[in-house]
Amino acid sequence: MKFQSKFAMAIALASSLTLTGCSLFAMSTATTLVSTGMTVGSLTLQSNRMMNHLNQFQNIAESHQGNRATGTKGGEASAQYILDHIKKTGYEVQIIAFENRDKVIGQNILVEIKGKDQDHATLIGAHYDSVKMGPGINDNASGTALLMDFIEEMSSKKIQPEHSIYVAFWDSEEQGIAGSQAYAEHLTEQQLKAIKAYINVDMVGTKDPEILIADADKSSVDEMEKQLQQRGMSEQDYKPLLDGLRKLPSHTGDQALEDELKTFFKSKNLKIKEDVSTLTASDTAAFLGKVPVASLILFHEQMKGDVLEFAPCYHTICDRVDTVDPKSMQLAAEALVHLVDYVDHH
Ligand SMILES: [Zn+2]
Numbered sequence: 070m071k072f073q074s075k076f077a078m079a080i081a082l083a084s085s086l087t088l089t090g091c092s093l094f095a096m097s098t099a100t101t102l103v104s105t106g107m108t109v110g111s112l113t114l115q116s117n118r119m120m121n122h123l124n125q126f127q128n129i130a131e132s133h134q135g136n137r138a139t140g141t142k143g144g145e146a147s148a149q150y151i152l153d154h155i156k157k158t159g160y161e162v163q164i165i166a167f168e169n170r171d172k173v174i175g176q177n178i179l180v181e182i183k184g185k186d187q188d189h190a191t192l193i194g195a196h197y198d199s200v201k202m203g204p205g206i207n208d209n210a211s212g213t214a215l216l217m218d219f220i221e222e223m224s225s226k227k228i229q230p231e232h233s234i235y236v237a238f239w240d241s242e243e244q245g246i247a248g249s250q251a252y253a254e255h256l257t258e259q260q261l262k263a264i265k266a267y268i269n270v271d272m273v274g275t276k277d278p279e280i281l282i283a284d285a286d287k288s289s290v291d292e293m294e295k296q297l298q299q300r301g302m303s304e305q306d307y308k309p310l311l312d313g314l315r316k317l318p319s320h321t322g323d324q325a326l327e328d329e330l331k332t333f334f335k336s337k338n339l340k341i342k343e344d345v346s347t348l349t350a351s352d353t354a355a356f357l358g359k360v361p362v363a364s365l366i367l368f369h370e371q372m373k374g375d376v377l378e379f380a381p382c383y384h385t386i387c388d389r390v391d392t393v394d395p396k397s398m399q400l401a402a403e404a405l406v407h408l409v410d411y412v413d414h415h
Pocket of ligand 1: 208
């Protein structure tokens, strides 16, 4: 998660360098053994396995100057850790290099799980880089570990989805949301049309979470306006911010994803918060208006002095494994499985 401010609107455009075989459907035609009858929805992800990955990411940070930022040894070791695990699954993997705004080379990792129909795909993504100020375990080794468990379980249960699933581990989200931008800006019209949804996973280990759901019709901005009025903020102060949020690109397919996630969390008797401001603060920014977008983000906001902290230890040295609640990881994993299954069958 990368916030310039609560209302960060800037979408930094990454200048891309070498895109090796960036095409969404350009991977090999090798087939893998599949079991029949099992759907994505039958997957059981487990937080204990995810916590093992989180411990490993923390070890990586600790042995590399305390962080896993893009272009650092800790960043490279994180990419290698992901690759070592994905290789064992037998799925095709692409490493796509790009250059961010600071002229640092980042590398996205893209994994392909072939579907029965390979002309349409679900794209799921999480950034694996941390800020330089800390190990980035909740932000966002948590999303990374969740997607690793997803891939590893799809492989071990030999599940073939109806449509292909691409899982992206983005680099340099913390520096300009650069990895996902570099990838998205090279997709053709035809490739964009083939993507059924982009689902973003960021900061899913937050304890006592507030569940943020991407607000497709931006109705929550009206609510925000009321609150700001009540707090006595003048219209000329808040209007530009809210107008910016209202003008964010959207896609006709966004609403169905929002409704599906709401139904899921309501079935668990959990409260959700419709949110717009996080859309430009993570890798969803790269896909807004281009493909249907949804995200799983867990916050626990509190004021630290006069600064709003999105979750405990956000972007600091203490964003360690002990800030992560396995129950939150488990909940986010179940939500992801539910949503991917929904998209796969629609
Ligand atoms: Zn972040």
